[in-house]
Structure formats: C-alpha cells, structure tokens
Amino acid sequence: MSAAGAAPDKKPIKPKPFGPIPAGFPMVDGKVHIAGKPVADHIDEIGQTPAFLYDAALLDRKVAELRAAMPQRLAIHYAMKANPYGPLLRHMTGLCDGIDLASGGELQIALAAGASPENMSFAGPAKTDAELKAAISAGVTINLESEGEAKRAIIIGDTLGITPRLAVRVNPDFDLRGSGMRMGGGAKAFGVDQERVPDLVRQIIDAGAHWRGFHIYAGSQSLDSAALAETQANTIALAARLAEDIGHAPEHINLGGGFGIPYFSGDQPVNLSVISAELQRQFTNLPEILADCDFAIELGRYLVGEAGIYVTRIIDRKISHGEVFLACDGGLHHQLAASGNFGTVVRRNYPVSLAQAGNGPEEIVNIVGCLCTPLDRLGDRVSLKRAETGDLVIIYCAGAYGASASPVNFLGHGAAKEILLYETNLQ
Numbered sequence: 001m002s003a004a005g006a007a008p009d010k011k012p013i014k015p016k017p018f019g020p021i022p023a024g025f026p027m028v029d030g031k032v033h034i035a036g037k038p039v040a041d042h043i044d045e046i047g048q049t050p051a052f053l054y055d056a057a058l059l060d061r062k063v064a065e066l067r068a069a070m071p072q073r074l075a076i077h078y079a080m081k082a083n084p085y086g087p088l089l090r091h092m093t094g095l096c097d098g099i100d101l102a103s104g105g106e107l108q109i110a111l112a113a114g115a116s117p118e119n120m121s122f123a124g125p126a127k128t129d130a131e132l133k134a135a136i137s138a139g140v141t142i143n144l145e146s147e148g149e150a151k152r153a154i155i156i157g158d159t160l161g162i163t164p165r166l167a168v169r170v171n172p173d174f175d176l177r178g179s180g181m182r183m184g185g186g187a188k189a190f191g192v193d194q195e196r197v198p199d200l201v202r203q204i205i206d207a208g209a210h211w212r213g214f215h216i217y218a219g220s221q222s223l224d225s226a227a228l229a230e231t232q233a234n235t236i237a238l239a240a241r242l243a244e245d246i247g248h249a250p251e252h253i254n255l256g257g258g259f260g261i262p263y264f265s266g267d268q269p270v271n272l273s274v275i276s277a278e279l280q281r282q283f284t285n286l287p288e289i290l291a292d293c294d295f296a297i298e299l300g301r302y303l304v305g306e307a308g309i310y311v312t313r314i315i316d317r318k319i320s321h322g323e324v325f326l327a328c329d330g331g332l333h334h335q336l337a338a339s340g341n342f343g344t345v346v347r348r349n350y351p352v353s354l355a356q357a358g359n360g361p362e363e364i365v366n367i368v369g370c371l372c373t374p375l376d377r378l379g380d381r382v383s384l385k386r387a388e389t390g391d392l393v394i395i396y397c398a399g400a401y402g403a404s405a406s407p408v409n410f411l412g413h414g415a416a417k418e419i420l421l422y423e424t425n426l427q
C-alpha cells in the first residue's frame with residue numbers, strides 16, 4: 001500500500017519508441033507541411049477532423065522511383081484494396097500499368113475511376129457468378145482461385161458469348177519469409193495447389209478460353225529485400241516449370257508483390273537495388289518458354305502507404321495515475337492498423353507527431369481515440385512536446401489500409417474526411 005496522494009516510489013514512466021516519420025512532410029517554422037502547406041491550414045480548409053490527407057506528388061515520386069529502379073520490362077500494377085479512395089485511385093490509374101482488384105465492388109470503383117479493363121486483374125476467393133459475369137463482360141483477367149471457379153467462369157463466358165480471359169492463381173510451395181525458402185506447401189484459401197495447375201490450364205485451353213498466364217502471390221509487408229528477390233526468382237522458376245509441363249507459353253506472369261514499408265522503430269526500408277539486380281539477372285537468363293512473357297508486380301501498401309497521413313484533434317487532456325492522456329476525435333474506427341488491431345501480434349507505435357510543435361518541454365503521453373474501448377490507442381507512451389486541447393495529432397503511414405480497412409460503423413462516430421492534395425504555388 002502506498003501512502004495516500006503522492007507515490008514517491010513510483011518508477012518513472014519510460015517512453016516507447018515510434019516508427020520513422022516518412023520523407024515528404026517537412027517541418028517549416030515549427031509546422032508540419034504536406035503538399036506545400038501546413039497540415040493545420042489544410043484542415044482549416046476542409047473544416048473537419050479527423051481527416052486523411054494524401055499527397056499526389058508523393059505518389060508520383062514513389063512510382064517514379066520504383067520505375068527508375070526496376071527493369072523496364074516489369075509492369076507495375078496497383079492493388080487497389082490498399083486504398084480505393086476515388087481520386088487517389090484515379091491518380092494511381094494514371095501512374096500505373098494496371099489495377100488489381102479483389103471484388104465486384106472494386107471492379108465498379110475501378111471502372112468509375114477510368115481504369116481500363118484490359119489492364120485489370122481480379123483475384124480473391126469466393127467470387128460469385130454475378131462478380132464473374134461483370135468481370136468477364138468488362139474484359140477483365142480473372143485470377144482463378146480454384147477449379148470450381150474456372151468451371152463457372154467458362155460456363156458464364158459461354159452464356160455471354162464472350163471468351164473469358166483467365167489466369168490461374170498458383171498456391172506455391174514456398175512463401176515470403178525471412179531469407180530461407182520454406183518448402184512443403186500449405187493449405188490456403190488462395191490459388192490452386194501448384195501440382196494441379198497444369199491440368200487446370202490444359203482444361204482452360206481445351207475449353208477455348210483465353211489463358212493469360214499465372215498469378216503467384218507469396219506474401220505481404222516484407223522489408224527483407226533478399227527474401228523478396230529470392231521469392232521473385234522462385235516464382236519465375238515455378239512459372240517456367242509449370243509452363244513446360246503444360247506445353248504452352250504464358251502471355252503474362254504476375255509475380256506478386258509484398259514490398260513493405262517501415263512502420264515501427266527499427267524498421268528499415270526495402271532496398272530496391274537488391275531486388276532489381278536479381279530480377280534483371282532473371283530476365284537476362286529467362287527460360288526459353290518465358291522468353292516472350294510479360295511480367296508485372298502488384299503493390300498496394302508500398303505505393304500509397306507513406307503518401308498519406310491521418311489527422312485527428314485533441315478533444316480532452318487528462319491525467320490518470322500520473323500518465324497524460326490525449327483523447328482525440330479520431331481512433332481505430334478509421335485507423336485500425338495504427339491501434340495495433342489489424343494483423344499485428346504485439347502493439348507498437350506508428351510514426352506520430354503534433355502538427356505544430358510548441359516550445360514547451362517534451363512529455364510522455366498516451367494518445368487515445370474517442371471509442372469506448374481500451375483497444376483504441378493511437379500512441380502508447382510516446383514522447384512529444386506538450387500538447388493542449390485543440391491541437392492536431394498526425395499519424396503517418398496512413399495511406400494504405402486506413403479508411404477502407406477500419407470498422408467505421410463501430411460506435412457510430414462516422415467516417416473520416418479523405419482528400420487528395422495537389423501541390424499548389426510552391427516556390
């Protein structure tokens with residue numbers, strides 16, 4: 001039992017680290033800027049928090065960097081599930097060579113954004129007949145997840161009088177892990193087990209459908225450049241073996257993606273030159289059967305994740321058991337991933353800052369959202385300049401799996417505003 005009042009023997013609270021703040025958000029006169037203006041000015045114009053602000057110039061830069069680094073032969077597709085916000089998707093459609101989608105709803109959004117169906121591919125389990133019909137009618141390539149889906153797609157094509165464009169998603173005997181390749185295969189909801197792929201492709205060809213090639217997706221959010229390079233090499237080798245077995249050359253191979261971004265303290269960005277060097281080596285030494293093949297990668301998070309921020313306003317500042325709590329108008333209903341509840345085992349802090357740092361001392365604060373659940377924590381014991389009610393908090397790396405991947409109806413606070421910003425009158 002401690003004495004009433006002060007607790008002199010209480011251990012001082014130690015700050016927990018947060019992830020690296022991505023490039024592109026300069027601090028000018030103590031204010032964080034995006035797209036050439038202080039974040040707070042954008043928020044004043046929007047007239048609303050919480051808000052997701054996406055910077056079009058950062059999207060441009062990211063795609064340009066990737067193109068410059070990778071072999072020219074490699075097409076870059078945007079996996080729209082990372083961020084399907086209309087203006088951003090339209091922008092990405094202009095930057096990328098294709099759009100990868102994963103539902104009939106995404107198909108409608110992509111068509112509305114002006115993406116061309118010949119450059120779209122549609123993956124995902126449990127595609128309904130209605131979804132297949134819409135995709136085949138539009139001329140989208142379907143990445144088949146099973147033999148049953150292949151049958152239905154062929155029947156739907158016959159009924160419509162349209163030759164369906166069909167690729168087979170392969171469930172490979174390896175996945176994207178550390179540097180070692182884990183063999184042995186695994187039971188998955190995605191793709192057709194590799195040993196059954198040749199038979200399926202022969203059936204597709206015999207049925208008169210347009211066989212496009214393979215889709216081989218081995219994993220996501222990896223920062224291990226060597227593992228990414230090795231996975232791409234394995235993928236090309238597997239595609240070649242399958243093609244030899246089938247006896248036909250594929251037109252197109254989707255090599256998957258999986259490039260991650262640094263979210264947490266200690267994370268290092270992907271080293272593109274490592275991946276590019278290996279891929280160039282692969283392209284230079286392609287097996288004969290893949291000589292004329294087109295190659296693509298599909299990336300979501302890597303292309304858009306760092307180009308967006310989530311801005312929320314401090315509504316209340318309180319002390320509990322000696323710790324400061326900044327209670328904000330946003331929360332996990334918009335930014336589930338930053339709260340640590342979207343596919344993470346241990347909760348760690350996303351990069352965070354105040355929109356405007358004051359001159360006060362640093363203090364250790366808990367940044368919590370407005371939801372009545374202890375899960376709603378955007379920053380756990382982070383050290384920031386002293387902040388007051390009304391100040392703005394920025395959560396970085398909010399461009400992917402934010403607004404569209406969070407339970408917005410939970411507790412009824414409503415959606416965040418989203419906006420794509422174009423740089424104005426700089427210089």
Ligand SMILES: *Cc1c(COP(=O)(O)O)cnc(C)c1O
Nearest residue numbers: 079082217220221298299300301
């Ligand atoms: C989710 C997904 C992607 C995008 O993953 P990122 O980690 O955002 O790059 C790409 N392809 C497929 C098949 C996916 O399911």
